[in-house]
Amino acid sequence: MELLPAEQLLFNRMKDTIRSVYERFGFVPLDTPVMELAEVLLAKAGGETEKQIYQFTKGDNELALRFDLTVPLARYVSEHFGQLTFPYRRYHIGKVYRGERPQKGRFREFYQCDIDIIGDGELSLIHDAEIPAVIYTTFTELGFERFTIRINNRQVLGGLFESLGFADRSADIMRAVDKLDKIGWENVREELQTLGLAESAMDTIRSFLDIQGSPLRMCRALRALGIENERFRAGVDALEEVVRGLTALGVPEKNYRLDVAIARGLDYYTGTVYETILDDHPGVGSVCSGGRYDNLAEFYTNRRLPGVGISIGLTRLFYQLTEAGVFRPGAATPTRILVLPMTDDRTAALAAASQLRAAGIPTEVYLEGAKFKKKMKYANSIGVPFVLILGEEEIRTERYSLKNMATGEQESLALAEIIDRFQAGASVRA
RNA sequence: GUGGGCGUAGCUCAGUUGGCAGAGCGCUAGGUUGUGGCCCUAGUGGUCGUGGGUUCAAGUCCCAUCGCUCACCCCA
Numbered sequence: 101m102e103l104l105p106a107e108q109l110l111f112n113r114m115k116d117t118i119r120s121v122y123e124r125f126g127f128v129p130l131d132t133p134v135m136e137l138a139e140v141l142l143a144k145a146g147g148e149t150e151k152q153i154y155q156f157t158k159g160d161n162e163l164a165l166r167f168d169l170t171v172p173l174a175r176y177v178s179e180h181f182g183q184l185t186f187p188y189r190r191y192h193i194g195k196v197y198r199g200e201r202p203q204k205g206r207f208r209e210f211y212q213c214d215i216d217i218i219g220d221g222e223l224s225l226i227h228d229a230e231i232p233a234v235i236y237t238t239f240t241e242l243g244f245e246r247f248t249i250r251i252n253n254r255q256v257l258g259g260l261f262e263s264l265g266f267a268d269r270s271a272d273i274m275r276a277v278d279k280l281d282k283i284g285w286e287n288v289r290e291e292l293q294t295l296g297l298a299e300s301a302m303d304t305i306r307s308f309l310d311i312q313g314s315p316l317r318m319c320r321a322l323r324a325l326g327i328e329n330e331r332f333r334a335g336v337d338a339l340e341e342v343v344r345g346l347t348a349l350g351v352p353e354k355n356y357r358l359d360v361a362i363a364r365g366l367d368y369y370t371g372t373v374y375e376t377i378l379d380d381h382p383g384v385g386s387v388c389s390g391g392r393y394d395n396l397a398e399f400y401t402n403r404r405l406p407g408v409g410i411s412i413g414l415t416r417l418f419y420q421l422t423e424a425g426v427f428r429p430g431a432a433t434p435t436r437i438l439v440l441p442m443t444d445d446r447t448a449a450l451a452a453a454s455q456l457r458a459a460g461i462p463t464e465v466y467l468e469g470a471k472f473k474k475k476m477k478y479a480n481s482i483g484v485p486f487v488l489i490l491g492e493e494e495i496r497t498e499r500y501s502l503k504n505m506a507t508g509e510q511e512s513l514a515l516a517e518i519i520d521r522f523q524a525g526a527s528v529r530a
Numbered sequence: 531g532u533g534g535g536c537g538u539a540g541c542u543c544a545g546u547u548g549g550c551a552g553a554g555c556g557c558u559a560g561g562u563u564g565u566g567g568c569c570c571u572a573g574u575g576g577u578c579g580u581g582g583g584u585u586c587a588a589g590u591c592c593c594a595u596c597g598c599u600c601a602c603c604c605c606a
Contacts, residue, residue, distance in 0.1 A: 151531075152604085168606090196606085201531090203600060210606065386606075413606025442564065476566040491564065505566070 101207055101415050106429035106483070111418050114242060118213045118412060119193060121238045125230070127191035127215050132172040134195060138162040140175050143399035144368075152198045165197035169214045169411065170396075177218055178401035186220035187227070193414070205384070205416045205423075216409030218396055223406045225338055228372040228392055229345025231410055235376055235388055236351045238412070246379035247387075249356040253339045253372050254391070256322065257363055259332025260308060264301045273297070273305075274363035280309060281361065309361055315343040318358045335371075342372060370394040374410055384420040388412045431483030435464040436522065437502075438484040440475045442491035449490045452500065452515055456488075459519040479505060488518070 103111060123129075138155050141164045154165040166172050169192045177188065193213045202208055215234060217227045232249045239247050257277065261270045276291040285306065292302050311321045319340040323333075339358060346356060364373045371392035378384055390410030397405050421427050437456055441449035449465050456463040464484070466475050479487045489501040494512075502518055503510040513521075 149604090198605080200604075201600090202598090206606075212606065389606075411606065416606050440564095472564050473562080473566075476564095478566085480566040487566090489564075493564095501564090503565075508566085510565085
């Protein structure tokens, strides 16, 4: 999404925030090409996904644009398996492409901010708790307080359906159940009917979906259903372990809850699944989702590489919240001080700017030969907070006029004083 | 893939039964000799998406095409 300067600065700040949290949790950056051989990206794609992939031919190569960051990760991990250390924790913030009809908040090109933890052969369940801890920290630092990470385990759903004798239709049933929030029980029931479920089975699913309460209470209630199925029990145990991990990691209970209805559409999730919604903007939908998968790279290597991860849809998040007025773009420039030379000789202005920059203050010099009024107008329109005026008098006395654009106040200061003041201010802001 | 809507000035859009191409914002200049925002005045600005057709005459009607957009499916 192309943006105007003020918005792009805001967007980049969000991206930086996400990156810094990811790195704080020990994830290492990865930046694979947006283009891959089509056969790589299409290896396990089918149906809807395949239709959404941009493909083209260049010479003898069939190429395609990545439509997520997980498939390239799978290729990367199998290709560099020998040089990576496991569990491999990587983050990737990059653009992905989907050839679908664009609509509100959905684009052909958008940013995903992924983290994944990949194990070699096995991966401890505690990582499933680490992921929501990262989500919690990220959204908190993005300035949100009211958001909910919804957590489920597909084995719970799968085990339940298996116990009811519908193992073969498990994926379809999950898809229907996943819509509960959106379309309500009656419509879900209709879909289940279409799938051939009997009344008694639907009643069981209904009572299962009705379970609510605190995470640990829900785990007890799920066990109390008395469902005789190994996967189901394993799923509930896994959920409980994740909940205990979250508590240890200090994720407050107000920011997550177990929700046995969520399944995520993608079929490759096999265990824990996550979905995050902003409580005050439910219409935006899930702003961050993901889960656990048994085998990341089965199409590229014989090694079994289980993983768990999530993706933040940054472009949608930014777009929807800007639209809702939650984000207010500020200045249209990173410049803190705009130097305005008043004399034909710009030497003093350029020298002053260099010193300010050396002190770490983002500084710009207005170099066009325009009237003073126009220079001020420029300063105003880019939203720079301060201008530094260098006329003959200022240059001679080496005391420059620093003007605060917001208040209109202007004072005469030596360069060293200005630097002191901004550096003090910088440490306060941080 | 299915079904709507829209393409006119840099931007947002108006344009009546087919009859001189418009407004606001922006930009430029001035009101203010080294002081921005607010205000006032003047000026600048167009292959009407593209190609074809109907007509004395098309921004307006018809066909095609490209682009954008909204909803559905699916998903971030």
